[in-house]
Amino acid sequence: xxxxxxxxxxxxxxxxxxxxxxxxxxxxxxxxxxxxxxxxxxxxxxxxxxxxxxxxxxxxxxxxxxxxxxxxxxxxxxxxxxxxxxxxxxxxxxxxxxxxxxxxxxxxxxxxxxxxxxxxxxxxxxxxxxxxxxxxxxxxxxxxxxxxxxxxxxxxxxxxxxxxxxxxxxxxxxxxxxxxxxxxxxxxxxxxxxxxxxxxxxxxxxxxxxxxxxxxxxxxxxxxxxxxxxxxxxxxxxxxxxxxxxxxxxxxxxxxxxxxxxxxxxxxxxxxxxxxxxxxxxxxxxxxxxxxxxxxxxxxxxxxxxxxxxxxxxxxxxxxxxxxxxxxxxxxxxxxxxxxxxxxxxxxxxxxxxxxxxxxxxxxxxxxxxxxxxxxxxxxxxxxxxxxxxxxxxxxxxxxxxxxxxxxxxxxxxxxxxxxxxxxxxxxxxxxxxxxxxxxxxxxxxxxxxxxxxxxxxxxxxxxxxxxxxxxxxxxxxxxxxxxxxxxxxxxxxxxxxxxxxxxxxxxxxxxxxxxxxxxxxxxxxxxxxxxxxxxxxxxxxxxxxxxxxxxxxxxxxxxxxxxxxxxxxxxxxxxxxxxxxxxxxxxxxxxxxxxxxxxxxxxxxxxx
Amino acid sequence: xxxxxxxxxxxxxxxxxxxxxxxxxxxxxxxxxxxxxxxxxxxxxxxxxxxxxxxxxxxxxxxxxxxxxxxxxxxxxxxxxxxxxxxxxxxxxxxxxxxxxxxxxxxxxxxxxxxxxxxxxxxxxxxxxxxxxxxxxxxxxxxxxxxxxxxxxxxxxxxxxxxxxxxxxxxxxxxxxxxxxxxxxxxxxxxxxxxxx
Numbered sequence: 001x002x003x004x005x006x007x008x009x010x011x012x013x014x015x016x017x018x019x020x021x022x023x024x025x026x027x028x029x030x031x032x033x034x035x036x037x038x039x040x041x042x043x044x045x046x047x048x049x050x051x052x053x054x055x056x057x058x059x060x061x062x063x064x065x066x067x068x069x070x071x072x073x074x075x076x077x078x079x080x081x082x083x084x085x086x087x088x089x090x091x092x093x094x095x096x097x098x099x100x101x102x103x104x105x106x107x108x109x110x111x112x113x114x115x116x117x118x119x120x121x122x123x124x125x126x127x128x129x130x131x132x133x134x135x136x137x138x139x140x141x142x143x144x145x146x147x148x149x150x151x152x153x154x155x156x157x158x159x160x161x162x163x164x165x166x167x168x169x170x171x172x173x174x175x176x177x178x179x180x181x182x183x184x185x186x187x188x189x190x191x192x193x194x195x196x197x198x199x200x201x202x203x204x205x206x207x208x209x210x211x212x213x214x215x216x217x218x219x220x221x222x223x224x225x226x227x228x229x230x231x232x233x234x235x236x237x238x239x240x241x242x243x244x245x246x247x248x249x250x251x252x253x254x255x256x257x258x259x260x261x262x263x264x265x266x267x268x269x270x271x272x273x274x275x276x277x278x279x280x281x282x283x284x285x286x287x288x289x290x291x292x293x294x295x296x297x298x299x300x301x302x303x304x305x306x307x308x309x310x311x312x313x314x315x316x317x318x319x320x321x322x323x324x325x326x327x328x329x330x331x332x333x334x335x336x337x338x339x340x341x342x343x344x345x346x347x348x349x350x351x352x353x354x355x356x357x358x359x360x361x362x363x364x365x366x367x368x369x370x371x372x373x374x375x376x377x378x379x380x381x382x383x384x385x386x387x388x389x390x391x392x393x394x395x396x397x398x399x400x401x402x403x404x405x406x407x408x409x410x411x412x413x414x415x416x417x418x419x420x421x422x423x424x425x426x427x428x429x430x431x432x433x434x435x436x437x438x439x440x441x442x443x444x445x446x447x448x449x450x451x452x453x454x455x456x457x458x459x460x461x462x463x464x465x466x467x468x469x470x471x472x473x474x475x476x477x478x479x480x481x482x483x484x485x486x487x488x489x490x491x492x493x494x495x496x497x498x499x500x501x502x503x504x505x506x507x508x509x510x511x512x513x514x515x516x517x518x519x520x521x522x523x524x525x526x527x528x529x530x531x532x533x534x535x536x537x538x539x540x541x542x543x544x545x546x547x548x549x550x551x552x553x554x555x556x557x558x559x560x561x562x563x564x565x566x567x568x569x570x571x572x573x574x575x576x577x578x579x580x581x582x583x584x585x586x587x588x589x590x591x592x593x594x595x596x597x598x599x600x601x602x603x604x605x606x607x608x609x
Numbered sequence: 610x611x612x613x614x615x616x617x618x619x620x621x622x623x624x625x626x627x628x629x630x631x632x633x634x635x636x637x638x639x640x641x642x643x644x645x646x647x648x649x650x651x652x653x654x655x656x657x658x659x660x661x662x663x664x665x666x667x668x669x670x671x672x673x674x675x676x677x678x679x680x681x682x683x684x685x686x687x688x689x690x691x692x693x694x695x696x697x698x699x700x701x702x703x704x705x706x707x708x709x710x711x712x713x714x715x716x717x718x719x720x721x722x723x724x725x726x727x728x729x730x731x732x733x734x735x736x737x738x739x740x741x742x743x744x745x746x747x748x749x750x751x752x753x754x755x756x757x758x759x760x761x762x763x764x765x766x767x768x769x770x771x772x773x774x775x776x777x778x779x780x781x782x783x784x785x786x787x788x789x790x791x792x793x794x795x796x797x798x799x800x801x802x803x804x805x806x
Contacts, residue, residue: 135757135758135759136757136758136759137759138758138759139721139730139731139758139759139760140730140759141730142730142806143730143805143806210720210806336806419805420804420805420806421805452714454717455651455715455717457716457717459761460716460717460720460721460761461717461720461721461730461806462717463717463720463806465804466724466804467804467805468802468803468804469804469805566805566806567805569729569730570729570730570803570804570805570806571803571805573723573727573728573729573733573803574791574798579732579740580738581732581736581738581739581740582728582732582733582736582738582740583733583736583738583788583789584727584728584733584736584801585727585733585735585736585788585791585798585799585800585801586791586793586798586799586800586801587800587801587802587803588800588801588802588803589803589805591793591800592793594791594793595793
């Protein structure tokens with residue numbers, strides 16, 4: 001998109017959002033007190049601001065950095081400082097870590113880890129770790145062979161392998177300390193998520209919601225790799241680690257063994273509800289937060305009931321894994337609206353009252369501001385065009401369904417918005433305490449949905465639906481929006497021709513960074529959304545930008561370029577050109593994407609020279 | 610050998626709807642003749658080894674009995690010296706193609722290889738290009754013994770007869786199209802409908 005067009009889109013978005021067009025433009029002062037409800041990061045980063053020590057930057061998953069050398073005034077001068085090939089093609093989701101002048105990277109399958117010496121010119125490797133990883137995993141992952149990054153603690157790098165293992169690698173030497181088998185890849189159980197480390201435990205969750213597996217979250221001992229607890233997301237209370245301390249906020253979520261009784265027969269055993277997204281942690285409440293995926297299969301008639309606790313946000317005790325509360329975002333999902341998107345922990349005011357909240361932009365198109373101590377929904381408003389539900393009933397937290405958009409046996413339901421990719425997918429939003437705003441990379445696709453019978457065959461997809469997608473109203477693919485979670489309002493947006501699949505970084509310099517599928521890496525003014533700078537990187541961006549201070553004292557911004565994931569593999573299969581025997585034709589959803597980009601696997605690092 | 614004795618009824622319980630659908634399909638097919646109802650019905654036999662990638666166990670006396678064409682792939686593993694000239698008994702048989710298309714959905718090939726083989730988690734089967742060979746016997750082998758990047762082994766789990774029907778269907782997907790050039794005009798690159806996951 002040209003600068004002129006995006007400026008026009010911005011002006012339009014401002015008008016649509018009901019703001020005076022000049023309320024944003026160049027406004028230097030702080031936002032009005034009500035905007036953002038004086039929000040601040042609940043759990044700021046413990047370490048030096050020049051590092052990037054965990055996947056989301058901090059336990060809140062804010063993706064905010066205090067670094068302020070790059071500002072809205074000088075971002076136009078950004079240039080490539082260096083770049084590096086990972087040697088691997090396919091979807092480079094996730095982000096590097098930077099600790100002690102060393103950058104740690106994990107590639108998509110085969111999940112090679114690199115330690116890059118930032119203190120030596122030319123950025124040589126300190127080590128490279130090539131794990132054993134079952135080749136069969138490549139064909140068992142639903143949505144490309146992605147990996148969303150590593151965690152760090154006690155001189156050790158922890159990450160997950162696609163074939164269901166978690167590994168610990170010595171951060172100094174690159175030697176494997178331990179390796180634990182967490183999932184069964186022969187059943188289609190893979191792992192793609194980035195773990196976090198909480199109080200001596202590596203927190204890990206599974207993928208495979210399209211393969212009829214049963215989801216779980218596990219905690220491994222950082223020292224030994226021993227599984228300290230494993231909590232299923234579906235099934236009997238015993239498996240789910242539900243005891244008398246379980247206090248869901250809503251009456252309909254109370255009762256024994258709902259993870260079984262909200263299903264028919266033993267359908268819960270292959271019911272999905274995996275946890276492939278981001279994990280947050282609040283040390284004061286000692287709770288870890290994460291979401292669960294769609295239920296399996298997509299053919300809803302095969303699993304009548306609420307299908308608890310799929311498409312839900314769960315809060316667990318970090319020590320024991322015991323479930324403290326749960327909120328089911330989309331009960332009895334029939335549109336593949338996984339609830340795994342990140343939960344950003346902020347303290348803010350809602351209706352004038354200070355709340356400890358988490359903010360969650362769900363696949364189902366609603367943005368939820370939730371009390372993170374209790375699971376009460378405080379605000380729930382659509383952040384993209386939504387037509388499957390008319391709104392959220394604030395008494396129950398449940399969606400008010402649109403009867404015309406219910407999928408099921410014997411019907412072709414047209415124009416469901418958002419599509420199964422969601423109003424937002426895995427690409428994480430960011431939050432800035434300076435502006436009080438959330439920066440959300442959204443998707444504007446709608447779908448038709450037709451179920452078909454499906455049988456469970458271990459190790460094969462358990463889906464039972466076809467759901468072709470196309471661009472939603474307005475003819476754009478995605479929009480980068482600024483969101484006020486206190487009031488549930490969009491302030492402005494930047495329309496993009498393709499769906500957004502890259503995460504966001506926002507800094508104290510007042511700059512927000514994101515990438516696009518067609519390979520642009522962009523900087524925009526965090527207050528106004530005014531475009532500041534862009535650079536065309538080597539491949540579409542589905543990774544998440546980070547920033548760090550180099551040993552030379554400079555602020556750097558780093559991001560993966562390497563299109564893939566559901567968009568790059570399944571939707572636009574023709575962006576690949578590396579296999580003579582797998583030549584895919586253009587997908588109808590994004591027919592021209594391959595004109596702009598191809599598969600790649602590079603890290604790009606930018607700085608002001 | 611009676612048709613019923615050829616296949617043990619699977620312990621695997623298909624969705625009721627699927628049973629109804631396939632029953633209708635297979636009856637219709639049976640009436641048109643050529644393929645018996647039992648051969649056309651999807652029937653997946655889980656093995657004791659849970660790993661679908663593990664070598665398929667040779668069929669024990671009590672498991673499955675295979676249709677005995679003189680020219681089918683020999684049962685067992687490893688299959689030394691595959692006669693590459695091996696013919697597909699169902700090549701260009703319209704009824705078998707239609708059954709193959711239904712089995713392609715029933716055995717979840719569709720969600721790994723895409724509708725009409727357009728490519729998804731697994732490679733495109735509609736590009737006219739083959740990693741492991743496109744002759745009937747080679748495609749049979751891909752399906753029978755599986756392939757290393759996650760293609761499950763179906764040998765011993767579904768009947769050889771059904772594999773041959775899948776071979777016929779899969780080989781028909783390209784339809785002689787040349788996919789070499791994409792110039793985004795619609796002339797030299799058509800679009801195909803794919804589902805995301």
